Amino acid sequence: MISVLRRFSTVEGISTLVLFLVAMPLKYKFGYPMAVTYVGWVHGVLFAGLWLMFLLAVVMRKLPVRLAVRGMIAAIVPFGPFLLEADGLRRFHAQCPNAS
Template sequence: MIKKPLKRFRFMGLLEGSSLLILVFLAMPLKYFFGLPEAVAVVGAIHGFLFVTYCLAIAYMTFVVKWPFLYSVIAVIVAFIPFGNLLFDRRLQKLETV
């Protein structure tokens, strides 16, 4: 497996996962408990951009790098779960050392 694209994908996954955590645990409480809907508007837009970029990275890894299709399915699923990308990153980190 090509290691450099995997490193880039792991970095993108961590960015996307972090943006989800910031959206869920910081921006949404600011909106609903403190009446600041701007927080969700800003963080939501950033997260949306990172999510689309992450999906493009999944497509790149699937079709260009040709990693197993199961990894692509898992990558999509963990994008919707808080802390999911962090757990998936641990699995991918083991692939880098092989």
């Protein structure tokens, strides 16, 4: 479960970067608003899915509540999922390998 959560968090972080670095410039510099429509929709689905995965990990007792809350907050901040991966999730996974 934790390894899937780590991968999903990384994918959600990448979707944020694609939204900010590709879709938004396409909309505001090149007049192509559909880029934000599609990429924004995908990012929104991934964001909601990440929050649900954190909640599910807590309910299944695979992740401490405190780390899940940190993950949910990190999902709001650009680059947050990458920082969480570097700090919290990787360390937790190393300490509790049976939590996967």
